[in-house]
Amino acid sequence: MTTRVLYVPDNRELDLSRLSESDYQTVASLRGKIGRGDRVLLCLEPAVSGHDEMFVRRRDGKYYASHFAGGGHGTHEIARESDEHKRQKEYWHRAGDDAGYRSDTEFTTSTGSILDVAIHGPTPTGVEVQLSRINLSTASGRTARSHRAGWLSLWFTPAERLPKWFHRVPSVGCNHIPWDNLPPRGSAVATGLRRVDIAKCTVHNFKTCPANRRHCGGDHPKLNPWAGLTLDHVAALVPAGKAVPLMATGRTVYLVPPNDLRLYESLTGGPARYTPKIPSETDRASSEPTDCYNASHLADSSVECEGCGERLLWRRPGRVLCERCNPIMHLPTSPYPL
16 A cells, blocks of 8 residues: 555645655645545545545544545555655765765656655656555656656665565665664665676576577576675766666666666667656556566576675575575575575
């Protein structure tokens, strides 16, 4: 269930779970002022199509946005953004400034989307610091809306358990660090970015041929972790156009160097640059892909440990760390070298 709504008077998207102080006061002031048909506050993911209108109520000193009768999925608590979220925005804002670009927080685009951090580089980049739970269709729609305004959305999560939208929109994670205070520069290690390498189609490199079922012996692109980067590096690379989104097989999206994108296209013989689009109703119905736990599929898609970047050959629900980084999980060790 999303917490994102459209505030129609300003044509702006808001996340009710993490409002700025001014937006919190604006939404709270709507209590008792919205009637059915006014279309002031609209849920972006109504449970029942056409029943997106919401009104504001107060209970036990807290404010909630509720659907009118027939609207479906309950209420959304209206809350100010957390200190953790503020510090993560501040980290990206500082990194953008350090890279030599003007950076703004809570920047409203021409299409009404609000960027947590806007980095005004040659490639205008909008960092989406996402702590609340949203589904893929919401992330894709928001990415497309920002794209229409000329912004490349970069979705960031510090979570160890990756959300469904990770690698379905331009994404970056980081190592587990405390956010009680603003972390020092360079302390947030970036995860999720890729390099494209050329690999022979052999059983050692691929479980099956990416282009056929039998190993052909030819050259294929292989996506491997782009190691050695921090979020500070990413805040400089993406706005400069030195890290671009690539759409690989299976509609997975990775940030790679521009030359690696061209290498991938030359090896596959087709375009691979990611262009966001608003999901259709069919896409929305199937936008929550189930996790695949087939070891051969994971190996070929270069799923890595979010702690050290080592490729994972064994995966279970919720597992994002290798045995070395999370020894409490006693999983079988492959007898073959990675």
